[in-house]
Amino acid sequence: MTTLITGANRGIGRAMFDAYRARGEAVIGTHRDAPQKEWLRLDVADPGSVAQMAKDFGGQPLDLLVCNAGVYVEKGMALEDLTADLWAQAFAVNVTGVFLSIQALLPNLKAAKGKIAIISSQMASDTNAPGGSYIYRASKAAVLNLGRNLAVDLKGDGVPVGIYHPGWVQTDMGGSSAAITPTQAATGLRDQFDALSLDITGCFKTWDGHDHPF
Secondary structure: OEEEEOOOOOHHHHHHHHHHHHOOOEEEEEEOOOOOOOEEEOOOOOHHHHHHHHHHHOOOOOOEEEEOOOOOOOOOOOHHHOOHHHHHHHHHHHHHHHHHHHHHHHHHHHHHOOEEEEEOOHHHOOOOOOOOOHHHHHHHHHHHHHHHHHHHHHHHHOOOEEEEEOOOEOOOOOOOOOOEOHHHHHHHHHHHHHHOOHHHOOOEEEOOOOEOOO
16 A cells, blocks of 8 residues: 655655555655655645656655645734735645646556545634634635545546544644644544545544534
8 A cells, every 4th residue: 555645754744655655655744845755755835846756756655645735924923914824835735736746646646546634633624713814714614625526526537535634733823722733633633534535435533533513
């Protein structure tokens, strides 16, 4: 089995990379500066970089694509400080970057009848709207919607799509007071990816297997 994880150089992505490698499976991580073995260079916000990553990956079948790369550009900022450029940056990574990565690797996924896992957030849900974090919430809601629609269109190709809330994790994004460690999140998410099938394609799940309200 071959897994490719975007944004795997730190946080949850790195923990997932290590979890798959510890299980003895072939895993490839991406980040923006990745010359070494088991890594591919990728900036998901750059279409040229995405195209080159797919070329570097080659024609091999891909069993699992984990779209993990993401940004939280407005953390700690006031509403008045949120510029159009910040919105564009976040959507380029959190939404367009996910789509371009899937689009570029779709032939590889179809060849393996592989799976797509999209890391979204509970902050994408309409049921979780306490205010604030407007850009992050909107981008994660958009990628949730993207995943749901891709699940419909790719079902006939045998490629299931799942969307996941990784938990409140002790990372640079989640902060030191978050509820779970990256290792806990990665182990739980790996279990959910293992369970993903065409029967539940389009699901929105938490890291520990609960159905999350849309």
